[in-house]
Amino acid sequence: MVELLRQAWAVARKDLLLEFRTRTAIVSAAVFAALVLMVFNFGRDPTAVATIDLAPTILWVTFTFAAMLALNRAFQLELENQALEGLLVSPLNRTSLYWGKLIANLAFVAVVEAVGLPLFVLFFNVPVWHVLAPLVGVIALATLGFVAVGTLFSALVVRTRFAELLLVVILLPFLVPPLMGAVQLTARLFGGRPLSEVVGYLKLLAAYDIVFVSLASILFRFTVDE
Amino acid sequence: MVELLRQAWAVARKDLLLEFRTRTAIVSAAVFAALVLMVFNFGRDPTAVATIDLAPTILWVTFTFAAMLALNRAFQLELENQALEGLLVSPLNRTSLYWGKLIANLAFVAVVEAVGLPLFVLFFNVPVWHVLAPLVGVIALATLGFVAVGTLFSALVVRTRFAELLLVVILLPFLVPPLMGAVQLTARLFGGRPLSEVVGYLKLLAAYDIVFVSLASILFRFTVDE
């Protein structure tokens, strides 16, 4: 177990180091987030639409894109560097590879979200401070779920011929539950509703996370081994 | 001139053939569009927000993303295939290369828009049929402008160290005028306003297209030649 985690960390560390060197993905995701927020801003007729009604959707559209960008990179990076083959011939435990990629992806998405959230507050003037803690919790729960599934799928498709295409297509149905839950929860939070009203959604997110993180950890090795 | 266009067509044809073989970019862009639209659909509280107020923004967020994906691919494709160097040592006229890439990018974005628009109508129940012709015109005008600039810039950054990142960063300011114009125009069209009200925006888009298509055609050769 310690060895598993150590190796996972080696993989994650290398990904983060590469990202730190090039900053490609993180900055483009952050700028992408800014772009989405900006476009919303221009498009919106402030007299017609109250910000608060739109805010949850906008927030989650932004975060979903950032996450998709991250996932696309995770294995693409190995291909570009001709290193995927190297990982596969190495004795690296497949579960470690999965966890390593998951950690790197989560770190990545977390940074983008950490950049996106303040921008969001700035652009849309939504008062989040009083619900910050639960909001961060919701973001973390939802993100964990779909990044876990996405990491699995990105390994699944990376060696097929239509990798990017397939990733989006097969991931789509899996995005629905966490995304719906997250949007509804965020809307309730912004609306200042009592916590009791949202327990159902929280359970949904938590169940999704538990099921899919375990499932993906188990299934991952079948995606990379011949 | 005939030779220029013939070569441009050779480049565009090759790009489209490759895309047709793999369908990577086009399908992922289309699915992406579906994803955005879906997320909006779930997130929206129909009692609180009237669809029509949001529609222009949503439409343009979707299209902008599709275009960004296309642009990212245009030169990435050459790099992946190790063929960019080959194009550069070839006697291919640089203006032809630009036009070829521009044609392929436009074709690509047009297909995504052609898929996205019906989906949009389906999801959001916006009555577009009576404004279809002008709407298509607006889409074409706005798309031409930013794809023209984007194609130029993607050549500019492709050999720099942080290509993707830089593309998004330097393209962003150039997206503002066409995007703002397009959103406003679309809103007016959906709102059933008279055409006279929107002439200013149309002029803006047209001017932008003329200026930047010519400029990019002239400047392109400086981006690839030593």
Next chain:
Amino acid sequence: MTLAQRGRWITLVALALLGAVYVRALMFTPLERMQGAAQKIFYIHVPAAIWTEGAMILLGLAGILFLFLKDPRLDRFAEASAEVGTVFATIVLTTGPLWGKPIWGTWWTWDARLTSTLFLFFLYVGYLLMRGAVREPGLRARYAAVLGVCGMFLVPFIHLSVFLFPTLHPQPIILKPSAPSLPGTMLETWLFSLGVFTLLYVGLVTQRYAVSLLREARQTVGGDHA
């Protein structure tokens, strides 16, 4: 006197004169009726804004000349102009909100003028980032020139956007198609200030130009390459 020293002197003189502008503005120029003392910031805000746009136009012109003459001095000037333009854009983006808080009751809103200025700032940042991303000096100069020329052509679109889009920000009083509409003493003070900012621009650019000369000299000797 070296170039750097000359630049420093011009800058110092300009700063001293800026003091004089404020003496004149505070003591000898009438208070604006609606805005009171807050309006005094006008004498920095507007000249800085004009030179933000001006610096971009000059660097674009230098870019055009560079592409034909291949004179490295033009590239050095463009770089200097970009750095100074960034400083001026920062000034506009700080004085604007300072002024906006008492007048509009908010630091920032997302209307066309403010946003387009922000994006002009981004354009400068992107321009400088790109210069940093290309190592080879010849290539860097050419790429920078291409982006600079595009930036120059973007400025009119940004400048004119206020006429098209609903905005909170005052419409142009001075740089507009019809004659300036500003009371006499205010106009005089303002023109004085514009002259001072012009001097400041010249001084700062001279200094930056000298710095890049020094850096190049050091590099050809074989020193720092990182």
Next chain:
Amino acid sequence: MLWAEGLRHAFGRVVALDDVSFSLTPGQTLAIFGPNGAGKTTLLKVLAGLIRPQGGTARVDGGRRAIGWIGHQSHLYGHLTVLENLLFWASLYGVPAARRRPRAGEVLARLAMTDRSDQPVWSLSRGLVQRAAIAKALMHDPGVLLLDEPFTGLDLAAAAEFRALLAELRGAGRVLVLATHNVDEGVELSTHVAFQRRGRFVHFAPRGGRGAAEIAEAYRRAMTDG
């Protein structure tokens, strides 16, 4: 030890492995010669566990951890330095943390790459990348080395040094499998020789006392008849 038993593999209609069986004990070196497309790379990939053969089995004593692989891809991350790459791979192969740096130092010194260790891999010339890839494969002192045209791009001095290194490894009881076109390079090192053609081993025997010229002649005969 290394066993291959009745290996068969076809890509569509192309037969890449056809009933290949052999086994090697410590200290033995197999040199495989064969025309382009004969299936040499496919065989090595099967031995490394990268391809699961459609028929037959392959086994390597000690599993993945015991294998060192030098193939057409470098398995190096372009934006990491040579040293960083070596440390990363060493950690995946379970080299104790304290041993990694000294080991990297040894291997790099042996390949005359010490002065390049802090250079990012993308800035290396082709032959230098090949040396770095060799260093990577040797970091964990593998018991079985799978070498697919490992001399590609090496200059005369480096090739001689690498040949000497391989002879030492063989002497130290390592198992080597070498696919190459250069009879001179291959024969000298080998204890066994195989000729592969359309996936089949048309010849497999201990080298005995045969020299390069004799083997080359036998190879030519094996390829022309039938």
Next chain:
Amino acid sequence: MLWAEGLRHAFGRVVALDDVSFSLTPGQTLAIFGPNGAGKTTLLKVLAGLIRPQGGTARVDGGRRAIGWIGHQSHLYGHLTVLENLLFWASLYGVPAARRRPRAGEVLARLAMTDRSDQPVWSLSRGLVQRAAIAKALMHDPGVLLLDEPFTGLDLAAAAEFRALLAELRGAGRVLVLATHNVDEGVELSTHVAFQRRGRFVHFAPRGGRGAAEIAEAYRRAMTDG
């Protein structure tokens, strides 16, 4: 004809070209030998116009259209078939439409690739890709061939055939420049021989009657002293 005059180029601190001058007339072949990192590839890239040297000039009679380039990258699109690739490149090099197919047939037959012509390039083995890359470079019957380790991956038969082809081309008045590590392969073809070391031509002379062994000896001496 091909001229190089005082070529200098450095990547940061690494000197890749140092005052290289020579010229070749039709029918002459220059073989360049040099250790890894000597600057051979850089020189060929400068001759092909891929890198603008920091000092000196290089010129090729007939410009880009006259150059055939075989380098480390194949310049082939993986998802197109071999034939489609050849037709595309031929069209860029201005080969008349009616000549393209017959020419592709000839070249492929010569390289024993006829049966592979409808296979997508991604499914070829390394040596077969190299043959396809050679075919691509010969499609437009170039006057000047720049060959960077062109024998890489070729099997014995293909290498012999390609050597014969190059000898024919030389006889037909083509200019060849060949960078290689294999003295046996290089010398046989050459009329001139150069040894490159740290960017400098430490030796440049007509081959005269010298054979491979003599050249190899001279090379060894040139590399060890100083």
